[in-house]
């Protein structure tokens with residue numbers, strides 16, 4: 001379950017929790033929290049660098065080569081060709 005960080009939209013208002021920010025675990029399918037569950041003041045979601053989802057996008061061939069990988073492409077005759 002991802003953890004989201006929220007902080008009061010207006011740091012002058014809100015309770016002790018949301019004024020300094022709080023973390024909340026929420027299922028992905030729930031809408032983002034818009035109000036502090038304690039004081040009902042508006043909160044905004046913080047983008048946290050700790051809980052960023054892992055990037056699963058495949059590397060492009062050139063990126064992989066830059067990173068030192070050898071790219072093998074399967075040819076239609078069943079052999080692998082080094083790119």
Ligand SMILES: [Zn+2]
Pocket residue numbers: 014015016017018019036037038039040041
């Ligand atoms: Zn609050």
